[in-house]
Each structure stands twice: as structure tokens, then as C-alpha cells.
Amino acid sequence: MEHPPERRRFKAGSLVFSPNDPADAAYLVLSGEVELSRDGTSPRDLEVRRPGEMFGEMAIVNDRPRNAAARAVSDCELLAITRAHVSERIEVADPLLRFCLGALLDRIEATQRGGAGPNSIWTAHAAAARDIISFEHELRDGIAGGQLDLYFQPIVRLAAGRLAGFEALVRWQHPKRGLLQPGDFIPMAEKYGVISSVTTFCLRQVARHLPALQAAASSNLAAVERLFLSVNVSGLDLLQPAFAAHAVSILAEGNVKPEDVRLEITESILLTDAERCARTLEQCRDQGFRIAIDDFGTGYSSLHYLNALPISVLKTDRSFSQALLAEPSGRTILGAILRLGRELGLTVIAEGVESEAQADALRSMDCDFGQGYLFGPAREHGATLQLIRDWRATAFDPAARTMLRA
Ligand code: C2E
Numbered sequence: 001m002e003h004p005p006e007r008r009r010f011k012a013g014s015l016v017f018s019p020n021d022p023a024d025a026a027y028l029v030l031s032g033e034v035e036l037s038r039d040g041t042s043p044r045d046l047e048v049r050r051p052g053e054m055f056g057e058m059a060i061v062n063d064r065p066r067n068a069a070a071r072a073v074s075d076c077e078l079l080a081i082t083r084a085h086v087s088e089r090i091e092v093a094d095p096l097l098r099f100c101l102g103a104l105l106d107r108i109e110a111t112q113r114g115g116a117g118p119n120s121i122w123t124a125h126a127a128a129a130r131d132i133i134s135f136e137h138e139l140r141d142g143i144a145g146g147q148l149d150l151y152f153q154p155i156v157r158l159a160a161g162r163l164a165g166f167e168a169l170v171r172w173q174h175p176k177r178g179l180l181q182p183g184d185f186i187p188m189a190e191k192y193g194v195i196s197s198v199t200t201f202c203l204r205q206v207a208r209h210l211p212a213l214q215a216a217a218s219s220n221l222a223a224v225e226r227l228f229l230s231v232n233v234s235g236l237d238l239l240q241p242a243f244a245a246h247a248v249s250i251l252a253e254g255n256v257k258p259e260d261v262r263l264e265i266t267e268s269i270l271l272t273d274a275e276r277c278a279r280t281l282e283q284c285r286d287q288g289f290r291i292a293i294d295d296f297g298t299g300y301s302s303l304h305y306l307n308a309l310p311i312s313v314l315k316t317d318r319s320f321s322q323a324l325l326a327e328p329s330g331r332t333i334l335g336a337i338l339r340l341g342r343e344l345g346l347t348v349i350a351e352g353v354e355s356e357a358q359a360d361a362l363r364s365m366d367c368d369f370g371q372g373y374l375f376g377p378a379r380e381h382g383a384t385l386q387l388i389r390d391w392r393a394t395a396f397d398p399a400a401r402t403m404l405r406a
């Protein structure tokens with residue numbers, strides 16, 4: 001946010017502004033008195049502004065020159081409020097408030113300039129707020145109407161080939177736009193501050209589906225471990241102090257233990273409010289959740305947070321798996337991350353494993369877990385149950401793999 005409104009002092013008798021001066025600010029009188037008049041001299045149309053009152057407020061609406069004069073009657077102190085100050089605050093206001101204020105100020109501005117001319121900044125505020133409001137409604141309707149679904153992508157213990165867990169990835173079957181991938185709506189949900197409704201939806205689905213997935217796993221103990229589910233959590237979730245308790249209570253509805261759930265966060269959360277996020281993550285850890293850093297190595301330049309946050313899992317970004325065999329330094333870089341993880345006592349999951357050759361290389365480097373199209377894409381709950389029952393800890397069927405990747 002810009003610097004706060006500045007205080008301006010005026011001696012008794014001096015002019016604050018005259019007719020035709022550029023209008024740079026509205027004034028709130030803090031002390032003293034100011035008189036307003038059409039030409040700065042005529043006593044007939046004088047109006048007086050006292051402490052707590054405002055004048056020159058048309059400067060908030062637009063930058064048309066002054067059409068009156070303001071003179072300090074006594075020594076006075078004024079707070080100068082600019083259009084930028086107001087605009088910045090409206091930008092972060094509740095969308096409904098932003099829409100109403102934007103539309104009202106736009107209307108006043110249009111009346112001032114006689115209706116024609118370019119759109120004002122207020123038009124832009126009203127339009128942006130309208131987009132947020134309609135997206136919020138669409139998302140709320142989508143969740144309530146069963147249009148969102150959770151897909152599950154397998155995570156495999158590389159050495160043994162056993163199935164260890166899944167990452168939960170959301171999809172939106174939109175009535176007008178068709179099947180939406182997370183990239184089509186998650187960034188917007190984060191930008192508009194409504195991502196928590198998606199996270200709550202995911203946790204509810206985990207509570208609903210994990211028991212059945214674990215039951216399927218217990219019928220195939222030779223190839224499947226006690227399954228965990230990994231859920232993507234946003235920085236905005238972690239800014240809510242009650243997030244850990246909220247997550248626990250949702251999972252309890254399905255008798256799911258936090259110990260079986262991992263929360264994936266990206267390094268970018270540290271750019272929001274690292275201390276508050278760290279506190280929430282500590283509460284999550286205390287409740288039994290394990291915390292994973294997602295897309296490790298792509299975002300933040302400092303490694304300090306590996307000590308500062310209660311992390312127990314590193315997920316290496318898929319670009320590292322791609323570079324592993326394709327670039328000379330690929331193996332060196334991933335090897336360094338694996339050593340770092342081991343020395344810090346962290347579990348490492350390599351994302352984006354697409355070929356048997358990559359899986360072999362990762363196994364030879366003692367990487368714990370792999371996730372990627374080689375082991376299968378994210379799929380619906382029913383298909384996931386089938387996958388668990390059919391999982392074999394030995395080699396994968398290349399034909400099936402090709403099919404799954406399509
Ligand atoms: P992510 O957490 O890094 O998820 C992994 C993404 O990589 C998934 O894309 C997955 O389909 C894709 N992927 C998996 N294996 C491979 C592979 O072998 N090769 C390649 N090229 N890609 C692979 P998806 O499902 O489109 O998700 C994209 C991103 O959307 C996720 O990235 C995550 O950041 C976000 N996301 C997904 N679901 C949720 C959610 O429920 N909540 C939040 N906050 N974010 C979510």
C-alpha cells in the first residue's frame with residue numbers, strides 16, 4: 001500500500017487552494033477552521049469546515065480543477081487524502097463493497113463530466129469486483145452442485161515398487177466450459193481469495209474417500225502400504241489461525257486420522273506472511289499432519305525455511321526428473337537435493353517420473369518415492385480403487401502404461 005495520507009499545516013489567512021488549481025486531494029480537518037467560497041473573497045457564499053469535517057472531496061472522484069477557494073480561518077492542520085489512497089483501499093476491500101463504491105463513484109464522475117469521455121478508474125474497480133463476485137458464485141454453485149471432483153495420482157515407493165499413497169488433485173466439470181484442470185481455476189481462486197472453499201472441499205472428499213481406499217489397500221497387502229493422501233494447501237489457508245483445527249474436524253467426519261494426510265505447500269507461501277504460516281504449520285504438525293514442500297527447487301532462493309518450518313517431505317519439481325537424463329548436470333542437481341533431504345532427515349518424492357529409465361536412475365540414487373505418468377495419471381475414486389486392487393509391486397505393464405498416459 002502507498003504511504004499514508006500526509007498532514008498539511010496552514011497559517012491563519014493562507015489559501016489551501018484557489019479556483020482552477022489542480023485538485024490533488026480531499027481534506028479532513030484535524031484542527032482549526034477552513035472557509036470555502038466560490039472566488040475566495042465573497043462573504044455571501046461562505047461555508048465553514050471544522051475538525052472532523054471534509055472538503056475538496058471532488059478530488060477523490062476525478063482530477064478536474066477546483067471550482068472554489070479554501071482559506072484557513074485560524075492556524076489549521078489538515079489530512080490530505082488523494083484518489084490513489086482511496087483507490088488502493090477499495091482495491092483490497094470486500095468485493096461487494098468494492099463493486100458498490102466503484103459503481104457509485106463512477107456514476108458521480110460521469111455526472112461531473114457530463115456523461116461522455118473515457119472510463120474512470122472507478123469503472124475498472126466495479127468491473128474487477130463484478131468478475132470476483134461472479135467467480136465466487138460460480139465456484140460456490142460448482143461445489144454445492146457436485147461439479148468439482150477429486151482425482152488421485154499414485155505415489156510409489158521406488159525401491160520396492162509398492163504403492164504408498166496418492167496426491168489428491170481437483171477437477172471441475174464446468175456446465176459451460178467443460179472439464180477444467182486446476183490451472184484453469186486454482187490461480188483465480190487464490191487471487192480472488194476464495195481458495196479456502198476448494199481446500200475445504202478437498203478435505204471433505206478425503207474424509208469421504210480415504211477409508212475406502214485404505215480398505216482396498218488392506219486386500220492387497222503384498223503390493224500396497226498403508227495409504228496416505230496428499231492435499232494441496234494454499235498460503236491463504238495457512239493465514240487462518242484455526243486452519244489446523246478446521247482440517248482435523250472435517251477429517252474426523254470420516255474417521256480419518258491426520259497421520260494419514262499430508263499437506264503440500266509451495267515455497268511461495270513464504271512470500272505472504274512467513275511467520276503466521278509457520279505458526280499454522282506447527283499446529284498442523286502437532287495435530288499429526290505431515291508437511292511436504294511442493295515443487296521444491298523452483299521457487300524461493302533461501303533454504304533457511306527448511307529449518308524454520310516443520311517440514312518432513314520434499315517433493316522435487318518435475319523439471320528435475322526431466323533433466324535427470326536429458327541434461328549433463330541433471331543427475332548432479334537432483335543428487336544434491338537428495339543428499340540435502342537425507343541429511344535433514346526428510347523423505348523425498350520425485351515428481352514427473354515419466355519413463356522406466358528415469359525411475360531406474362532415481363532408484364540408483366536412493367530416492368524414496370516417485371510420482372508421475374509412468375505410475376499413472378490422476379484418476380477418479382472408482383478407477384483408483386481398481387488400481388489399488390490390481391497393483392503389483394513388480395514391473396509395470398508397458399501397454400497399460402501407454403493407455404494410462406493417454
Ligand atoms: P502439483 O501439485 O505440482 O501437481 C502435480 C501436477 O503435475 C498435476 O497437474 C499432475 O497431473 C501433473 N503431473 C503428474 N505427473 C506428471 C508427469 O509425469 N509429467 C507431467 N508433465 N505432469 C505430471 P494438475 O492436476 O493439472 O495440477 C496442477 C496444479 O494445480 C498442481 O500442481 C497444484 O499446484 C494445483 N492443484 C491441483 N489440485 C489442487 C487443489 O485441490 N488445491 C490447490 N490449492 N491446488 C491444487
Ligand code: CA
Nearest residue numbers: 167232264294
Ligand atoms: Ca502438489
Ligand code: CA
Nearest residue numbers: 294295315351
Ligand atoms: Ca508439484
